[in-house]
Amino acid sequence: MIAKKMQSLVNNNSVIRQMFEEGRNMAKEFGEENVYDFSLGNPNVPAPDKVRETAVMLLEKEDPLTIHGYMNNAGYPEVRKKVADSINSKFGTSFDENNIMMTVGAASGLNCALKAIIDPGDEVLTFAPYFVEYKNYVSNFDGVLNTVQTDHETFQPDLEALEEAVSTRTKALIINTPNNPTGVIYSETTIKGIADILNKKQKQYGTEIFLISDEPYRELVYTDAEVPYVTKYYDNTIVCYSFSKTLSLPGERIGYLVIPNEAADHEDLFTAVTIANRVMGCVNAPSLFQKVVAECLDEKADIEFYAKNRDKIYNALLSYGFRCVKPEGAFYLFIETPVDDKEFAAKAKSEHILVVPGSSFALGGFVRLSYCVSYETIVNSLPGFKRLSEHYELS
Amino acid sequence: MIAKKMQSLVNNNSVIRQMFEEGRNMAKEFGEENVYDFSLGNPNVPAPDKVRETAVMLLEKEDPLTIHGYMNNAGYPEVRKKVADSINSKFGTSFDENNIMMTVGAASGLNCALKAIIDPGDEVLTFAPYFVEYKNYVSNFDGVLNTVQTDHETFQPDLEALEEAVSTRTKALIINTPNNPTGVIYSETTIKGIADILNKKQKQYGTEIFLISDEPYRELVYTDAEVPYVTKYYDNTIVCYSFSKTLSLPGERIGYLVIPNEAADHEDLFTAVTIANRVMGCVNAPSLFQKVVAECLDEKADIEFYAKNRDKIYNALLSYGFRCVKPEGAFYLFIETPVDDKEFAAKAKSEHILVVPGSSFALGGFVRLSYCVSYETIVNSLPGFKRLSEHYELS
Numbered sequence: 201m202i203a204k205k206m207q208s209l210v211n212n213n214s215v216i217r218q219m220f221e222e223g224r225n226m227a228k229e230f231g232e233e234n235v236y237d238f239s240l241g242n243p244n245v246p247a248p249d250k251v252r253e254t255a256v257m258l259l260e261k262e263d264p265l266t267i268h269g270y271m272n273n274a275g276y277p278e279v280r281k282k283v284a285d286s287i288n289s290k291f292g293t294s295f296d297e298n299n300i301m302m303t304v305g306a307a308s309g310l311n312c313a314l315k316a317i318i319d320p321g322d323e324v325l326t327f328a329p330y331f332v333e334y335k336n337y338v339s340n341f342d343g344v345l346n347t348v349q350t351d352h353e354t355f356q357p358d359l360e361a362l363e364e365a366v367s368t369r370t371k372a373l374i375i376n377t378p379n380n381p382t383g384v385i386y387s388e389t390t391i392k393g394i395a396d397i398l399n400k401k402q403k404q405y406g407t408e409i410f411l412i413s414d415e416p417y418r419e420l421v422y423t424d425a426e427v428p429y430v431t432k433y434y435d436n437t438i439v440c441y442s443f444s445k446t447l448s449l450p451g452e453r454i455g456y457l458v459i460p461n462e463a464a465d466h467e468d469l470f471t472a473v474t475i476a477n478r479v480m481g482c483v484n485a486p487s488l489f490q491k492v493v494a495e496c497l498d499e500k501a502d503i504e505f506y507a508k509n510r511d512k513i514y515n516a517l518l519s520y521g522f523r524c525v526k527p528e529g530a531f532y533l534f535i536e537t538p539v540d541d542k543e544f545a546a547k548a549k550s551e552h553i554l555v556v557p558g559s560s561f562a563l564g565g566f567v568r569l570s571y572c573v574s575y576e577t578i579v580n581s582l583p584g585f586k587r588l589s590e591h592y593e594l595s
Numbered sequence: 596m597i598a599k600k601m602q603s604l605v606n607n608n609s610v611i612r613q614m615f616e617e618g619r620n621m622a623k624e625f626g627e628e629n630v631y632d633f634s635l636g637n638p639n640v641p642a643p644d645k646v647r648e649t650a651v652m653l654l655e656k657e658d659p660l661t662i663h664g665y666m667n668n669a670g671y672p673e674v675r676k677k678v679a680d681s682i683n684s685k686f687g688t689s690f691d692e693n694n695i696m697m698t699v700g701a702a703s704g705l706n707c708a709l710k711a712i713i714d715p716g717d718e719v720l721t722f723a724p725y726f727v728e729y730k731n732y733v734s735n736f737d738g739v740l741n742t743v744q745t746d747h748e749t750f751q752p753d754l755e756a757l758e759e760a761v762s763t764r765t766k767a768l769i770i771n772t773p774n775n776p777t778g779v780i781y782s783e784t785t786i787k788g789i790a791d792i793l794n795k796k797q798k799q800y801g802t803e804i805f806l807i808s809d810e811p812y813r814e815l816v817y818t819d820a821e822v823p824y825v826t827k828y829y830d831n832t833i834v835c836y837s838f839s840k841t842l843s844l845p846g847e848r849i850g851y852l853v854i855p856n857e858a859a860d861h862e863d864l865f866t867a868v869t870i871a872n873r874v875m876g877c878v879n880a881p882s883l884f885q886k887v888v889a890e891c892l893d894e895k896a897d898i899e900f901y902a903k904n905r906d907k908i909y910n911a912l913l914s915y916g917f918r919c920v921k922p923e924g925a926f927y928l929f930i931e932t933p934v935d936d937k938e939f940a941a942k943a944k945s946e947h948i949l950v951v952p953g954s955s956f957a958l959g960g961f962v963r964l965s966y967c968v969s970y971e972t973i974v975n976s977l978p979g980f981k982r983l984s985e986h987y988e989l990s
Contacts, residue, residue, distance in 0.1 A: 201803050202863050206867045206870065210866050210867050243664075246659040264642045264647065270635075305877075305878060307873075308876030311876035312876075317598055337874065408596050449663045450663070451666060451882025453877065468597050475608055479734075481706035482848065486847050487848075488884075489881070
């Protein structure tokens with residue numbers, strides 16, 4: 201009765217729901233404070249005050265027909281102009297409102313981008329480990345997602361492997377930096393290397409290959425590392441941005457796409473993403489929050505909170521003998537497991553520690569830990585991690 | 596470079612954009628007040644005060660992590676419970692939160708419903724004239740939309756034609772009442788007739804056929820006509836609701852799906868629509884406005900405004916000799932044209948009157964007029980309509 205394409209997702213969903221319910225049951229049995237749930241990427245730093253102040257001001261001062269009304273499917277022109285100006289001032293680019301489409305978060309932005317360019321059978325590449333939903337997004341348009349390995353010591357992309365992987369059917373490469381699940385930032389050298397390969401392959405095959413840069417974690421950076429602005433390195437770039445993490449607004453579903461003038465057929469491409477936004481049913485990004493984020497482009501949630509969490513858990517795990525790349529951004533640790541990752545995750549559960557097996561990100565032998573939790577959760581979880589380390593004789 | 600499936604939409608879009616720009620140019624040339632734009636279904640009655648009051652209260656009193664955070668893909672359970680209770684008290688149904696998924700408007704709800712059930716090649720039926728986006732929604736999942744005629748004197752569905760049209764490949768019938776573009780409400784007799792035919796065909800073919808009821812105009816009713824609640828007449832019903840028109844919030848993208856327990860495989864179906872919501876990138880309906888609408892379920896925008904517009908324009912057009920079914924709901928008139936509808940629309944433009952040819956709704960020989968405009972626009976447009984009537988010798 202359910203569509204065939206959905207059936208496996210429905211079956212798989214019951215496994216995830218089971219995990220979730222197990223967590224809820226553990227919280228009931230042992231008390232919320234005695235379960236250390238590192239499984240979700242849900243920001244736990246509140247939105248900046250200016251978000252509330254701006255939303256209240258708009259609601260009280262502006263015409264409800266304007267702030268809650270329809271606008272162009274791409275979003276309010278003045279909001280798109282402000283977003284463009286903000287990107288330009290931060291990264292030295294030259295965008296205007298015709299390069300920006302407001303979206304229902306980055307996830308919907310990715311879907312709009314893929315719908316605009318993917319024909320059935322087209323290949324999309326991404327580096328493993330990767331955010332598992334990419335596979336579903338590509339499958340929505342009957343594309344095929346294939347993975348390219350990263351260096352497991354640094355989680356920087358393996359460029360030789362990329363060069364081998366790009367085929368005549370490759371329509372796009374999705375990158376995600378700062379990265380979920382590794383927290384790694386792709387260096388300028390890496391971005392230049394990727395651009396060189398894609399340019400070479402475009403020329404060789406006579407094709408257009410899009411570099412889709414999924415950037416929900418762009419502002420969550422804990423070092424002085426630069427996150428290169430990808431449109432400056434490669435013409436056929438589409439940037440998918442979300443305010444979910446930067447402004448701690450994941451439930452509001454607000455983000456944008458950047459379609460540079462340098463992209464092939466950029467006017468048609470821009471029209472195509474706006475049509476995709478419309479026909480997939482989003483129609484437009486939520487109106488009030490378009491106007492809110494336009495006034496909060498220089499704000500960000502208090503990332504010192506995440507930085508403190510990162511240092512605490514990273515240093516503790518290292519001292520216990522765990523191995524893990526020190527994340528420069530996002531709010532995840534990707535920890536090497538001494539045994540099979542699913543086995544490790546199950547064992548961790550006996551310590552009331554919930555982490556996600558790396559195989560869910562197409563890379564076994566690791567687990568993902570989200571440190572967007574309270575500092576107390578981190579501190580209180582440490583004895584459990586210590587016992588895990590002793591159990592596996594890591595130190 | 597654009598996906599093949601999108602290419603015709605992109606080409607077609609330039610025609611629509613041309614029409615829109617022509618309208619904008621007319622407004623510039625002749626003055627905004629001298630152009631009578633009846634082409635858009637954009638509510639022009641402001642949201643009820645309680646929307647603003649509730650939103651401000653939530654922003655000022657509630658934890659930002661809760662009101663802007665992630666929740667279950669189906670929406671906040673307490674919001675879904677309130678929506679279920681409200682439907683139950685209005686229509687005598689017995690829904691609970693497990694029957695309700697909050698959506699990014701009705702358009703996204705329709706997409707979620709279709710993604711959950713449509714396999715490539717499946718047929719979806721709808722009655723012509725119909726909201727033209729249905730075709731694009733069905734095409735998203737490689738389904739085929741076929742139309743069934745209505746009686747052009749009443750715009751009630753032709754049930755004999757429906758019975759002939761239902762095939763073994765028919766997976767769904769989309770209905771829309773009160774109707775866009777005709778303003779007609781399907782009577783209880785009509786709904787019972789549809790249910791009888793679908794039940795008979797399900798039995799005959801051994802299939803499940805869903806009745807998808809698209810209800811953005813449910814609350815916009817100007818007579819004492821009842822809009823039957825479809826789940827009471829047919830088990831395999833999915834209701835797609837939107838607050839866009841009722842609360843004048845079209846830009847906020849907020850609505851819900853109803854999946855009744857009586858629907859086939861209803862648990863899997865509910866899981867499938869929530870997964871569809873996630874993988875198409877909406878993830879969840881905007882969080883703040885979920886909580887706002889939950890407190891405004893008994894509110895509605897001032898429909899007396901639309902009623903006054905309806906009476907004015909309908910009576911005037913009739914007195915000029917135009918023919919048109921008197922709409923009981925929504926905010927559209929579907930006017931018979933004395934010549935080809937595109938030709939008439941072009942002629943109307945010479946009177947600065949903008950209407951949409953019926954062929955855009957799969958029924959030529961009519962034009963759609965949206966009367967969600969200012970009363971002044973209606974009054975000022977009347978001499979132009981009178982001249983059109985004289986030109987075509989209607990009276």
